[in-house]
Amino acid sequence: MTSGAPSKPTLAETLQARLAERRQRGLYRQIKTLDEAPSPHALVDGRPMVAFSSNDYLGLARHPQVIAAQQQGARLGAGATASHLVNGHLRVHEALQEEIAAATGREAALVFSSGYAANLGAIGALIGRGDCIVSDKLNHASLIDGARLSRAESLRFAHSDMGALERQLQRAQSLGGNTLVAVDGVYSMDGDCAPLAEIARLCRRYGAWLMVDEAHGFGVMGSEARPIAGSAAAAGLSADEAPVLMGTLGKAAGNAGAFVAGSRALIDYLLQFARTYVYTTGMPPAVAAGALAALQVMAREPERRRQLRDNVARFRRGAGQLGLPLCDSASPIQPLLLGCEHTVMSIAAELAARGYLVGAIRPPTVPAGTARLRITLSAAHSGAEIDGLLEALGASLATLRSAAAAGIEVRPHAL
Structure with a gap:
């Protein structure tokens, strides 16, 4: 250190100062x-x-049949022991993915360890440098961080403002590359639903891909044909109009983990390129069994x-x-x-x-x-x-x- 230079605060001093400021505010x-x-x-x-x-x-976290299914699933092992691609993918995971695909009306689904991992993995796999991601300013932190880490050009629009969305789509079109529009279906802190039908219309007009985060829509809303599929189904969107559907299993399903549902090509692509799937230990079999039972309870109750x-x-x-x-x-x-x-x-x-x-x-x-x-x-x-x-x-x-x-x-x- 240069003689006479001011000393820097220690780590402990820095932490205490920042914590004190947070308390004061x-x-x-x-x-x-x-x-x-x-x-x-x-x-x-x-x-x-x-x-x-x-x-x-839906009160499923304490549902006796869901808990019993978890207990039965634990007999398959306390953990998956490795990533899904190494040897951590069990039949119960496959059954859960098939149930999710059927519930959402998609060809296939892929389970992740958390909603955060699902959003980061999907966004990072689908876009990168030279592409654009267009996001609502009130998106969940996992979508925001996914946009930042993707290294794509990140464009944001005022909450549910369709004029602002269109302007950003026009800007993305001028920049070139692929464009992903990522929104929450139901916003976790405001409780309102995104205007998905209008967002999908603009995506079609500008050739953008729509990704809907159904963390708070899956299980509690849907269409007559797909009653638990979420807000995209409630808005009448087809699988082509909302090709990337993410949902969690720790909210209405009362368990843990998450999924991305879509075409078989999308799911195969994510299996190859979604880093938060490839390099993470698989979902514990007890969780998969409990989530599967929860989806079955949703369907029959x-x-x-x-x-x-x-x-x-x-x-x-x-x-x-x-x-x-x-x-x-x-x-x-x-x-x-x-x-x-x-x-x-x-x-x-x-x-x-x-x-x-x-x-x-x-x-x-x-x-x-x-x-x-x-x-x-x-x-x-x-x-x-x-x-x-x-x-x-x-x-x-x-x-x-x-x-x-x-x-x-x-x-x-x-x-």
């Missing part, structure tokens, strides 16, 4: 420890609560989707009567926009004290100034539990408003 994240998966009842750090923060939309729709409608009616600032969402994701990070944390803590676990979502997960409570509904919630949450929300917001009117500063406390 109300952005510090903490892990809550549950005794078991919510049913939706849960013990959170030893306290009994009703969870409205889970993505288990449509009343779960009906109950979920009823629960969403019940919550929105009650929220409307209370004047709560909900986003416009017909999905199980019901965001309550509050704006201020400290306010969100205070309300979440107040709800926790009343026995309700709700996700407090802050930047950088969502844009600055849009901090929110992310309330998620499940078919497993009872009417009484939904009404109880609404009552607690009304009381918590009233407490906060009274404190503000009295000039009392309300600071968040630990959940």
Whole structure:
């Protein structure tokens, strides 16, 4: 080191400074420890609560037949022991892929270890230098990172703005190469659906390929012929109009892992070139067996989707009567926009004290100034539990408003 040069902070000093800044801004994240998966009842750090923060939309994570299938699958081995291409692909994986293909109306499917891996792998395999990827600005982090890592020209458009999408498609056309349009079917933090029919029309006009992330659509929506296929099916899109379909098995299916579904040529191509598939240990057989059982339950118990729709409608009616600032969402994701990070944390803590676990979502997960409570509904919630949450929300917001009117500063406390 040159004599007299200022000393650099140590790693420990740097970490502590950055953590202190995050705490001061109300952005510090903490892990809550549950005794078991919510049913939706849960013990959170030893306290009994009703969870409205889970993505288990159909209540399948605790379904006895799904759990029994996982236990049976574990007899095939605790792990797959290697990547799918080396020797980690079992018959149960093949059966799961066939079930996914049938459910989505596609020729074939490929399972991945996670939704993040599926998006990064598919995008990186399909496009690269000299190509373009066009993305909605509110896409999930896995799509954003997939676009960055692909080394393709990344073009973004304002959320669900079709004029902005068309301008970016025109720009991509002028740049040359292939163009992939990647969007969420249902946006995970806003709960709204992408205008997929219009997006598909623009993709056809400009010769772009459409990739739809069905993480929050698969299992809970679809068409009459494909009731669990997701938002692309609900929008009436064919396999040619939405040729790359990604979905997860850790949300409505209540398990873990993910998939990409499409033509046999697409799946064979990804098997060759998707690095997050080729170089990752295969999905544990217990997970594959549980996910397969979950898809079968989805198919034979449509009343779960009906109950979920009823629960969403019940919550929105009650929220409307209370004047709560909900986003416009017909999905199980019901965001309550509050704006201020400290306010969100205070309300979440107040709800926790009343026995309700709700996700407090802050930047950088969502844009600055849009901090929110992310309330998620499940078919497993009872009417009484939904009404109880609404009552607690009304009381918590009233407490906060009274404190503000009295000039009392309300600071968040630990959940």
